[in-house]
Amino acid sequence: MSGPAQFRKNVKISERHGAGEWALERVALLALMPLGLWVASSAFTLAGAGYDTVAAWFANTLNAGLAIATAVIFCLFGALAWKVIVEDYVHKPASKGLCLFLVNLVFFALAAASVFFIVRLALGSAPLPAGIGA
Amino acid sequence: MSNTPQPGSPTADRTGRFVNQPNGRVRPLSPHLQTWRWHVTMTASILFRVTIGAASFGALFALGWVFAVASGPEAYAGLLAFAGSPLGLLIAFGLTVVLFSFTLNGGRHLINDTGNGLTLKSAVLLSNIAVWGPIPLAILFWVVLFATGRVSL
Numbered sequence: 001m002s003g004p005a006q007f008r009k010n011v012k013i014s015e016r017h018g019a020g021e022w023a024l025e026r027v028a029l030l031a032l033m034p035l036g037l038w039v040a041s042s043a044f045t046l047a048g049a050g051y052d053t054v055a056a057w058f059a060n061t062l063n064a065g066l067a068i069a070t071a072v073i074f075c076l077f078g079a080l081a082w083k084v085i086v087e088d089y090v091h092k093p094a095s096k097g098l099c100l101f102l103v104n105l106v107f108f109a110l111a112a113a114s115v116f117f118i119v120r121l122a123l124g125s126a127p128l129p130a131g132i133g134a
Numbered sequence: 135m136s137n138t139p140q141p142g143s144p145t146a147d148r149t150g151r152f153v154n155q156p157n158g159r160v161r162p163l164s165p166h167l168q169t170w171r172w173h174v175t176m177t178a179s180i181l182f183r184v185t186i187g188a189a190s191f192g193a194l195f196a197l198g199w200v201f202a203v204a205s206g207p208e209a210y211a212g213l214l215a216f217a218g219s220p221l222g223l224l225i226a227f228g229l230t231v232v233l234f235s236f237t238l239n240g241g242r243h244l245i246n247d248t249g250n251g252l253t254l255k256s257a258v259l260l261s262n263i264a265v266w267g268p269i270p271l272a273i274l275f276w277v278v279l280f281a282t283g284r285v286s287l
Contacts, residue, residue, distance in 0.1 A: 026247055029240050036237040043230070044275065048218070048285045051207040058203065067200075074193060081186045107190075114197055117204040127206025 021080060028077035035070045055121065064122035071114035079107040178261035182239045188232045195229060218285075230275050234268035 006013045013019070042063070046054055057063050082103040090096045120128070151162045170176070202213035216222045242264040245251045251260050279285045 026244065030244055033237060033241060033244070036233060036240070040230070040233055040237075040275070043233075044279065044284075047226075047279050048214070050214075051203070051210045054203050054210065071196075074189075078186065078190050078193070081183075082190070085183060085186075110193055110197060114200060117197075117200040120204050121200070125204075127209075128201075128204050 021083075025077060025080040025084075028073050028080065031073050032070075032077060035066065035073065038066055039070060055124075058118065058121035059124060061122065064118055067118050068115050071118070072111050075107040075111035075114075078110075079104055082107075173258075174261045174265060175257050178239060178242060178264045181235070181265055182243060185232060185235045185239055188228075189236050192229045192232050195225065218287075223285075223287075227272060227276060230272040231268050234271040234275075235264070238267045238271075239264040 005015070042057075046057060049057075058067075083100055086096060086099045086103060090099050117128075152160055153163045155161045199213065202209045217226060242251070242260040245260060246257070251257060276285075
């Protein structure tokens with residue numbers, strides 16, 4: 001396990017990686033606060049907009065960059081938050097391991113697919129289905 | 135333990151609370167949810183987990199939207215037609231409620247995580263904002279959308 005318990009300001013420091021995950025989840029949530037407001041304002045701008053407007057919106061590097069940041073950070077937060085929920089309710093090691101694997105897989109796939117589509121739109125790639133790089 | 139009653143036994147189990155515990159022993163079910171008075175801080179806490187679940191599901195709609203745009207004008211026109219239908223508008227309204235709920239409740243969680251806002255008064259105030267705030271915000275969002283003509287039935 002680990003050596004003798006260590007303390008900082010009389011508070012015991014976590015022996016393994018639990019505290020790091022907790023802090024990372026808060027940092028991700030903190031980053032999602034302004035991004036959430038940005039998503040709301042973007043949704044307001046793009047509601048009912050035509051294809052050309054939306055395509056031009058994605059061609060803007062700032063919009064595409066913030067969209068990618070939102071997708072990646074949300075998936076990071078989602079995976080960590082679902083991990084806590086799974087750990088609260090699933091106790092058998094095998095079931096817990098399977099659930100955590102599925103959670104990570106789903107959020108990784110979600111992030112990867114989002115980034116793939118947004119990058120294509122930012123680069124002005126031909127509509128899908130098309131050859132990669134078309 | 136000869137005096138341990140069987141679960142539900144009408145003669146021995148006078149409390150009606152003896153159950154087979156997961157460890158195989160017969161013990162009274164410890165009081166849990168039924169002893170807690172429902173409070174708004176509890177609602178906000180539970181609702182944040184619900185919101186995270188709903189936001190995870192809502193992310194699939196966002197992915198579908200990006201996929202439709204990346205698939206060209208025809209696919210996007212199809213998505214726009216669905217989004218303008220009553221079901222599409224209902225889903226879109228739900229997504230805005232989830233977005234505002236996530237932001238307000240996440241903000242409450244972050245404030246409480248730093249050790250602030252934990253007096254009874256401020257914890258209740260923050261929870262009330264997190265629980266009820268998303269509904270007027272989402273309604274206002276859609277009223278302005280309809281009023282400015284961006285969305286119409």
